[in-house]
Each structure stands twice: as C-alpha cells, then as structure tokens.
Amino acid sequence: MPSANSPMPKTPTRTPSTLVLGATGFIGRWLVLELLSSGLTVAAAVRGGTRRDGELREWLREHGADDRGLLTVDADITRPGLGLSPTDDARLATVRDVFNTAALYRFGLSRAEAHAANVDGALHALRWASTRPRLRRLVHISGYRVGTGPAVFPLPPHEADERYARLGAYEASKLEGDAAVRVEAGGLDVPLTVVNPSSVIGHSVTGEAGQYIGLANLVEQLWHGRLPALPGSRRTFLPVVAIDHLARFLAAVPEHDSGPLSVHTVLDPATPDLPELVGIVAAHLGVRAPRRLVPTTVLRRLPRVVTRTDPETLSFISEDRYDTSSADLLAESAGIGHPPVEDLLRRWAARLVADRFGAAPGRPAGSFVGLAGSRSYVAGERVAPGYVLLHGLPLDSDGWHAVVDRLPAPSLLADLPGLGRSSPATGSTSQWLTELLAPVRSRPVIVAHSAAAGPALAYAAAHPERVSELVLVAPYFLQPRPPWAVRTAPIAATVLRRASADFLAGALLGPGPRGAEANATVAAAALGLRRPGVSERTARRLRNLQKPIKRAELSELLRSCPVPVRLVAGEHDPLTVAVPVNPAIALPVVTVPGAGHHPQLSHPARLAEVLAELTNPTTPADLPANDLASTALTSTDPTPTDPTAARLDVRP
Known part of the structure; x- marks a missing residue:
C-alpha cells in the first residue's frame, strides 16, 4: 500500500469509456494495465474502497502504467446495481464497454458462496450494463470447460x-452463470461476448503469476516431491494461456466483435499433453518428473488424504480438445499471437518457485540456469553486478534480500549447487562458481557467508583480475568446529528435515525478538529443507567442511590470496582462530x-x-574475454513437530 504521505489518486480529466469489474483480481489487473497502456480512460470496480485503490495503483505503477487515466469505484457484484453509490453510477454513464472479470475462483466453496458471486454476480453485471446508454459490448469471462452449446437457464431443480x-460448487456455478448471462442478454438487447480462457498462467516475459491454484498446485507438489504419479492418461490435455496474451485479447474484443453474441475459447493449442508439460517443467526446475499415471476413475475412489487432490479438480482431467477457431481469427485480425509455450511454462514455473507459491510474492525473482550440471536458482544482476552474494548453511540466497535492498550497487545472488532451490552439480563447486561468474563484465565484490567462504576464496585466488575485493562474513574455518552432532550427517539431516521454522530460527538467531524478514526467510528455508535430498546434502556439506585438512587449506589460501580480503563477524560469534596474516594485504576484522x-x-x-564502507564496487566494461564468457544465463535454458534433539549449532 502507498505510505501515509502518498498523494491521493487523481480523478481522470476524461470520463471513463471502459469499466472493468474484478479489477484487483488476477485477470482484471492485467486487463486494466493493457487498457491504460492503450490510452483508454478506465473505471476499475474494486471492493474495499480506498485501500484496494491504493494496492491496484501501486501494482500498475510497478508495471509501468500511467494511472492518471484510472478512476476507481467501490462496487460489489453480489448486489443489484453492483452496489454502486448514486454518484459513482452517474460517473459511469459514459461507459461503452464493460468487462466482467469478477468471479470467485476457489475449490471447496459452498453452493451459496459460489452462486452469489458466479451466478448472481454475472446477472447483476449484465443488468447494470443494460442501463448504460452508450453501451457497445459486455465481455463476460467464463471458462474453457463451460462449452459453447445451447444455454439453458434456469435448470430444473433436480438437474x-x-x-x-x-462437479462441485465452482465449476457448476460457472456453467450456470454462463448460461444465465447468455439467456438474459438476448432479452435485454445487450451485445455480449463470452470469453472462455483455459488455465491462465504467468506473463510470457517475466513469468509473473499472481494466482497459485489449479495447475500451479500441481507444480507445487512436483517441486516439493509430493507428486508420485500424474492423474489421467498420456493424452490428458490441460491447456494454458499467458496472462498478457489473454489481456491483449480481451482488450481487442470490443473493436473486433459485432452482433448480439460471440463466444471465444482462448487457449494455446500447442500446449503439450500433461505428462510432457510436467516433464518440461521438471527438467527446468531440476526435479524428477513422475512416470506413473493414475486414471481419474481410480482417483475418485481414493480418499483425499491419499491423493492430495481436491475432488473438484478431477473434472478438468480430460483428453478433450477445444475449438479455438473464432478466437484465432480475432487474434490474427488484432495482430496477437501466442508466445512460445515451452518458454512460457519454464518462466512461469521458475516464478512460482521464486514466489514460494504465493507465500513470498514480490521478492526479486530469479530463474533456473544450467551451471556445472546443476539446475541452479540465480537472481539479480547477471552482467554488471557490484556485489556477488553467496549464502551459508542451511539457508538459500533469499537470506540476503534485506541486505541487497540497502547496498549502493546491484547484486548477483544464487543458491549453491545441491542446496536451497538448486539441484546438485555434476562438476565441482569451484567449476559451478566459475560458470556463474563467466558472463559478468564487472569486477564485483564477492561477499561470502560462512560455508561459502571456501569456494569464494578459491575463485578469488584463481581469478584475481575478476574480483575487486573479497568479504568473508563469519568464515567457518576461522571459528571452532561445531558439536559432533552437526558433524554427524545422519543426525544433522534428521534434525534439519524435521525442524520447524521456530526451532530453526532459534538455532540460527538465538532467543529474543526477530524481524519479520528474518522470520520469513528462515520459514522458507525450513520448508526447503523438507524437499527430497536437501537436508541430506546440507548435512553432508556440514560434515565435509569441518575436516581439519580442509580448514587448514583454506587458512593457507587466505594467507596467500592476491586480492584484498575483509573479514566480518558478529559480536556473539567472534573469530577465535588466529587470522593468517599476509604482509602484502590487510585483513581487518569488522x-x-x-x-x-x-x-x-x-x-x-x-x-x-559495513559492506558499503569497506568496499568500492566497480563495473568496467573492458574485462578480458574468456572461454566461458559466452555462457548464457537465461530463464529459458532448456535443460511437523520440533525435534527434541539438542540445540542445533549450524555455523556454516
């Protein structure tokens, strides 16, 4: 929300020509963005008044929109007349086009809840639109499973x-609402277009989602290793459409449709069948795709606790194909084309992971790239970063977010191979870091926390011309070894896998109050440690790092490092091993x-x-090229209960 000092929204100087109902919803806000970008004056119907107005405007501005052409009105589709005040109703007298994107999309709804929003709401929007003296078209959003057959409303009660x-309340109410609008529109002489989109997923360029149910639930189960089999058959077809494609299509409808009724099914017919779709996503995220298939007839007989599937979703598991000819003609006439669907799926899936499937949306979004055989999660500036931030254990790169926001130069972040969101590498960590930094054209400051100090130090020693300074935060090899339990991989893995967010926060940060950002970061790390193999790999890394010979090698490497090195330690976690002194460089401890x-x-x-004071990141453009500099880092790269054990001392 805007701060208390944010300017109040201005009323457009022109009267609105378009009304979007459900403007703060997933489809609605992208449609408002598209309409404003086309130069239209748009009225956005929001439920919640000034608070929701501020949220919508902030989102639009973040996406580059000029919101001076936006008028917001407080509306409620479940009430006759949309619940508009007489003043707002009069302000909308000039509206020509009405888009009804409002609906209640959630499984497990009661029949009354679904009917109020998806049937009564659809009829209230239609009846209100019929009162607009300049109405050109009502565009009603339905769904691809609704169909285009004869509309019957109302149905006999028993039917x-x-x-x-x-079918469940959601899909049944969408079917009923679609039929109700089509039947009544003719009697009210309202020109109507019904748009039936398939599963609407992320933006074709950024992958930005904003909706985390439906197909996104399946990706979430895949990511967390809870998808042992796929529902349906090898020909199961769950078509998708990019949100920006749908928004452009909707915006074009009033200019291209005419006549009393048009119906369009909008989906990308190039969407792979479900097993192939899941395989594409799994390969991009570096997880294993399920190979088994379970027919829906079997799933319907199993309890939900076994299937982990909402029964209402099973009606979408189908081999049906859909007629998109009318939508294809309109899109061609408007100059609109679907983006490459495989790239779209990869970008969307990566964004779901970055958003923690809705638990942490709005953070800097990363993507998955191939590094040393690992599908690695990488975020931030990849060409000219001022800082490269490497995390310790058992966290991932999100642990740096609160620092990144305060640094004077852009940063590059990545989850180390086999940790956090990155899959294991076939090459060494040194090779992984070399490939990560190959495309970098600056001489960044490398900041490494604890366990990351080793690979960072090795890289700086091998490539001094590519590093301006090295900052080691709590370098583990200059601190006492942790308790034996931490160095015993099976015990550490069990504790890490079962650790709750509160337990892990206490282990990492100690008692006392903690900030919301720290709590969220640790909670995400605790959830990530439950993913298949992550806690085991983390525990093995903890064990291997503590070998005396490895610690001695790093101490000697620190002594001979040819680039400036700075050491940072917490007051309650001091460096207790003597710092090797290199007469040629200073090693101050802050x-x-x-x-x-x-x-x-x-x-x-x-x-x-401290980092800003100690460092002077540079970004020259004249670094010598090397054999790895052409390595592309693109997002479309194809390839419980708290344990009762003693407090976990996870230093690296």
Whole structure:
C-alpha cells in the first residue's frame, strides 16, 4: 500500500469509456494495465474502497502504467446495481464497454458462496450494463470447460442439484452463470461476448503469476516431491494461456466483435499433453518428473488424504480438445499471437518457485540456469553486478534480500549447487562458481557467508583480475568446529528435515525478538529443507567442511590470496582462530554489534553499512574475454513437530 504521505489518486480529466469489474483480481489487473497502456480512460470496480485503490495503483505503477487515466469505484457484484453509490453510477454513464472479470475462483466453496458471486454476480453485471446508454459490448469471462452449446437457464431443480453434486460448487456455478448471462442478454438487447480462457498462467516475459491454484498446485507438489504419479492418461490435455496474451485479447474484443453474441475459447493449442508439460517443467526446475499415471476413475475412489487432490479438480482431467477457431481469427485480425509455450511454462514455473507459491510474492525473482550440471536458482544482476552474494548453511540466497535492498550497487545472488532451490552439480563447486561468474563484465565484490567462504576464496585466488575485493562474513574455518552432532550427517539431516521454522530460527538467531524478514526467510528455508535430498546434502556439506585438512587449506589460501580480503563477524560469534596474516594485504576484522553467526538476518542494515564502507564496487566494461564468457544465463535454458534433539549449532 502507498505510505501515509502518498498523494491521493487523481480523478481522470476524461470520463471513463471502459469499466472493468474484478479489477484487483488476477485477470482484471492485467486487463486494466493493457487498457491504460492503450490510452483508454478506465473505471476499475474494486471492493474495499480506498485501500484496494491504493494496492491496484501501486501494482500498475510497478508495471509501468500511467494511472492518471484510472478512476476507481467501490462496487460489489453480489448486489443489484453492483452496489454502486448514486454518484459513482452517474460517473459511469459514459461507459461503452464493460468487462466482467469478477468471479470467485476457489475449490471447496459452498453452493451459496459460489452462486452469489458466479451466478448472481454475472446477472447483476449484465443488468447494470443494460442501463448504460452508450453501451457497445459486455465481455463476460467464463471458462474453457463451460462449452459453447445451447444455454439453458434456469435448470430444473433436480438437474441443478445433480450438477452441483457431480462437479462441485465452482465449476457448476460457472456453467450456470454462463448460461444465465447468455439467456438474459438476448432479452435485454445487450451485445455480449463470452470469453472462455483455459488455465491462465504467468506473463510470457517475466513469468509473473499472481494466482497459485489449479495447475500451479500441481507444480507445487512436483517441486516439493509430493507428486508420485500424474492423474489421467498420456493424452490428458490441460491447456494454458499467458496472462498478457489473454489481456491483449480481451482488450481487442470490443473493436473486433459485432452482433448480439460471440463466444471465444482462448487457449494455446500447442500446449503439450500433461505428462510432457510436467516433464518440461521438471527438467527446468531440476526435479524428477513422475512416470506413473493414475486414471481419474481410480482417483475418485481414493480418499483425499491419499491423493492430495481436491475432488473438484478431477473434472478438468480430460483428453478433450477445444475449438479455438473464432478466437484465432480475432487474434490474427488484432495482430496477437501466442508466445512460445515451452518458454512460457519454464518462466512461469521458475516464478512460482521464486514466489514460494504465493507465500513470498514480490521478492526479486530469479530463474533456473544450467551451471556445472546443476539446475541452479540465480537472481539479480547477471552482467554488471557490484556485489556477488553467496549464502551459508542451511539457508538459500533469499537470506540476503534485506541486505541487497540497502547496498549502493546491484547484486548477483544464487543458491549453491545441491542446496536451497538448486539441484546438485555434476562438476565441482569451484567449476559451478566459475560458470556463474563467466558472463559478468564487472569486477564485483564477492561477499561470502560462512560455508561459502571456501569456494569464494578459491575463485578469488584463481581469478584475481575478476574480483575487486573479497568479504568473508563469519568464515567457518576461522571459528571452532561445531558439536559432533552437526558433524554427524545422519543426525544433522534428521534434525534439519524435521525442524520447524521456530526451532530453526532459534538455532540460527538465538532467543529474543526477530524481524519479520528474518522470520520469513528462515520459514522458507525450513520448508526447503523438507524437499527430497536437501537436508541430506546440507548435512553432508556440514560434515565435509569441518575436516581439519580442509580448514587448514583454506587458512593457507587466505594467507596467500592476491586480492584484498575483509573479514566480518558478529559480536556473539567472534573469530577465535588466529587470522593468517599476509604482509602484502590487510585483513581487518569488522565486528557487527549484537549479531551472531547470521548478521545478514539479524542486523541487515548494519551489515549493509559495513559492506558499503569497506568496499568500492566497480563495473568496467573492458574485462578480458574468456572461454566461458559466452555462457548464457537465461530463464529459458532448456535443460511437523520440533525435534527434541539438542540445540542445533549450524555455523556454516
């Protein structure tokens, strides 16, 4: 939301020509963005008044829209007349086009809830549109499974009861609402277009989603290793459409449709069948795709606790194909084409992971790239970063977010191979880091926390011409070895896998109050440790790092490092091993007051100040090329209960 000092929204100087109902919803806000970008004056119907107005405008501005052409009105589609005040109703007298994107999309709805929004709401929108003296067209959003057959409304009570029992409240109400609008539009002489989109997923360029149910649930189960089999058959078809394609299509409808009724099914017919679709997503995310198939007839007989599937979703598991000819003609006339569907799926799936499937939307979004055989999660500036931030254990790169926001130059972040969101590498960590930094054309400051100190130090020693400075935060090899339990991989893996967010936060940050950002980061890490193999790989890394010979090698490498090295430690987690001194360079130790082993979580503002004071990141464009510099980092790269064990001392 805007701050208290944000300027109040201005009323457009022109009267609105278009009304979007459901303007704060997933489809609605992208449609408003498209209409404003076309130069139209748009009225957005929002439920919630000034608060929702501020949220919508902030989102639009973040996406480059000029919101001076936006008028918001408080509306409620479940009420006759849309619940508009007389003043707002009069302000909308000039509306020519009405888009009804409002609906209640959720499985498990009661029949009354679904009917109020998806049937009564659709009829209220139609009847209100019929009162507009300049009305050109009502565009009603339905769904691709609704169909284009004869509309019957109302159904005999026993048939309606059977439909709701068979399909569930959501789909049954969408079918009823579609029929109701088509039947009544003729009697009210309202020019109507019904648009039936398939599963609407992310933006074709950024992957941005904003909706985390339906097919997104399946991707979430795949990501967390909870998808042992796929529903349906090898020909199951769950078609998708990019949200930006749908928004452009909707915006074009009033200019291209005429006559009393048009019906368009909007989906990308090039969508792969479900097993292939899941395989594409799995390969991009670096997880294993299920090979088994379970027919829906079997799934319907199994309890939900076994299938982990909402029964209402099973009606979407079908081999049916759909007639898109009318939509294809309109799109061709409007100069609109579907983006490449495989690229779309990869970008969307990566964005779902970045958003933690809705738990942490709005954070800097990363993507998955191939590095040393790992499908690695990489975020931030990839060509000319001022900083490269490498995380320790058991966190991932999100642990740096509160620091990144405060640094004076852009940063590159990545999850180390086999940790966080990155799959294991076939090459070494040194090779992985070399490939990560190959496309970088600046001489960044490398900031490595704890366990990442080793590979960062090795890279700086091998490539001093590509690093301006090295900052080691709580380098583990200059601290005492942790307790034996942490160095015993099976015990550590069990503790990590079962650790709750509160337990892990206590282990990493100690007792006392913690900021919301730190809590969210640790909660995400705790969830990530439950993904298949992550806790085991983390535990093995903890064990291997503590070998005396490895610690001695790093101490010697620190002594001979040819680039400036700075050491940072928390007040309550000091460096207790003698720092090797290289007469040629200084190795000052900067202490962060009040901090422990994770100052990036507990004291991000102070750590950012320290980094800004100690470093002078440069971004020259004349670095020598090397054999790896052509490596592309693109997002379309094809390839419980708290344990009762003692407090976990996870230093690296």
